[in-house]
Amino acid sequence: MPTNNERREFIKKTALGTVGLSFAMSARSYGSILGANDRVNFAVVGANSRGRAHISAISKVNNASLGYLCDVDSRVFDSAGAHIEKAMGKKAKTEKDFRKLLENKDVDAITIATPEHWHAPMGIMGANAGKHVYIEKPCSHNPNETGMLVASQKKNKIVMQMGNQQRSGSASKEAISDIRNGIIGKAYACKAWYANARKSIGVGKPAPVPEWLDWELWQGPAPRKEYKDNVVHYNWHWFKHWGTGELHNNGTHEIDISRWALGVDYPTKVSSSGGRYAFQDDWEYYDTQMVNYEFEGGKMITWEGRSCNGFEVYNRGRGVTIHGTEGTILLDRNSYQLFDMSGKLVKEVKEGAESATTNTMGEGILDVYHFNNFADAIREGKTLNAPIADASISTQLCHFGNISQETGRTLNIDPAKGQILNDKEALKNWSREYQKGWAPVV
Template sequence: MSNRRDFIKKTALGTAGVALGATAFSAKSYGNILGANNKVVLGSIGIRGRGKGLLDSFSKMYGDGVTIKTICDVDTQFFQERVQLAANNQKGNKPGTEIDMRKVYDDKDIDAVVIATPNHWHALATIWACQAGKHVYVEKPSSHNVWEGRKMVEAARKYNRIVQVGFQNRSISNVMQAMNFLHSGGIGDVFMARGTCFKPRDSFGISKDSTPPSTLNYDLWLGPATYRSYNEKKGHYNWHWHWDTGNGDTGNQGPHQFDIARWGLNKKVHPVKVQSMGGIFGISPTECSQETPNTQTSVLEYEDGKILEFETRGRYTNAEANAGVKIGNLFYGTDGWMEISGSNWKAYKGRENEPFAGSGMAEGAAVGGDQTFRTAPDSKGHFGNFIDGVRSGNRHDLNCDVEEGHMSTVLPLISNIAYRVGETLKFNGEFEEFIDNETADLMLTRRYRYPYIVPEKV
């Protein structure tokens, strides 16, 4: 996009008009060309569950100068339906289709890509995109393992690309307001954050290995993951519950609440210690191929002693806190506590049972003393924020730049490593490696399958 802008500027011959070949443009027409350069052309990679939602949302921005030119998926099953979805939102403008994302990256007309692949593809897809000069919106978690997440940050910086991670809470006004409240001392010094992921997950069964469906390019689907025979219970969506491709619910829904917890604690560094325990309860391993735990408790400690707790419950459970929090966050401070459920929040002073501040209440309401909190700015939403960042070319305009996303993604990833190793681990945040634990260090990365290799030097 910057090349087109530079071209237009270099060919300007004056304010009265521009001559390109035999065609003359008035100053007004020249202004229209500059306006056209604000258009953002997208490729949408991964179009099933979450990918369908992103495709719908971004194609609805057609009136704001955003166009989905190409949709891409390794499974052609939904091509026709998704093309029509985008066309309906784009006044009949139908996107093309591709199976291999590299074909999308080769298209010079495409400014940015939206990535909603399985987790094990997030890093390589993002790095390839940056190398091809594309900006990136990538879903959470930003990466499948810690090492490749750092490579994503390096690629974004090296190629000066805008990379936004899909932690949508960063762009929700009420959540932004809650964070402003915490950071301004609304409940005193926040010493503990708790995230919850209580989502019912029943057995999805077990099946024998088989031949991939004719619509699926299985080699591309596997990509960087270790080769394994096709199995329908380890493929679409169920990939979440197998370590080679997913990260369990702690690394699926969990990253959103880990992100809010870290944000509320105002931590811009990694924790120094992590422990995690749990298991698969209520589901027989002979009846389901799930590898990741459906019940898991993780505790992370920062250098100053502050604590981040996280709990995953996939079986029968009650909710927590006054708001009935199942997927949300709790914060504990020296003067009180706060609950966040979805986009709503309430704060309680000391041991009082009635909230003294929260979403929908007046700015600074009943905070007491000289404390006040700022009302969050109006938000265009996470997708609009990404498009604004692409247009400005300034990563600081993003609500969740790739490094911010990486910092939060590390939390569930190292929690899962502690669970798998079965030990309390010490973490060196500066080098993003464990201290005196080679087994855990090996899980910070993976052995990549040729040719889908995340490079050491991006």
């Protein structure tokens, strides 16, 4: 008789195969309209920080164009527009209101690089409009949105990829292939980390909304709050109303790689400890956080986040070590190193080119690989490296970590369904309130 793990693995493979088939069928249908060799016309939504990385990557995508740039900050149209013109050889049209892009038949795919409270609602709206969606991590602001986003992809049969771009790295793929072939024996534990030296965000003061900012559209689905001078553009990450903290902002990447390496999905237990230790200011999340995940089959992942102390681990601001019964792998965005049981380096593989690791843009070759994979899936039905059905699991793990920290206790999780068990207080964090008229609908 097959074991529970064997049955689960069969179900997982079958489910992913079905997802891949739906992607392929959608792409083939799409190709029959456009023609297999026609360009994919992108619209980038959010042109600060990661949006600039999207623009650079799209300029290097085979047979693609960037027709539209969307942002609620009118200042970016000149700077980002010039960047697009230089990279793509032509100007992009500009639009402030994302919803108008969805009415435009010239737009084939949208890329979402907005604040996180917009990610899932915008992705769902895009899918409902028949647009293919590239959505930055984390794919949602809360666990309920994650499920809705996955359902929207399935319902509308569009291509949807999350921006966990290391999944497309050649060195990372080789490392995972080697693990599957037993190069470190049984892989059973991962240690992931992120370290940076962020400064205090201070205490915000109410201020007039800048003339260049549409504060109403910036808030979108989030209940309305007074504008303060320390939120826009980057510090929203640290406010629970709009962001999801460092665990999602950067931890999603290495937790995703750890899941991939160990071949696991949902855990059985999640515990978190930490706090806001470095400064006393408006930062609501945690500048120091340790999250532990336990999985069936005797496997575990630990993530350590230090937002305000940049002391590196193995001379790296971020990365993951994958420990097995016969060796250890050190893996980051730019290289794969294999060590034997005595700690001797026995193999090293460099990525094709470098990617940034701890700045706010994160630009690099991995973006180019990931966007090309996304475009190939749209045009040719090729398999996505990070389909939302799988990538969303890594987002949920980060939600579990923050909920454990919020409640101050270990969460018990149903590993088959990814649901929190027997904890009414924890489940209060499963969803959120929305501004009237803005709640996402699949």
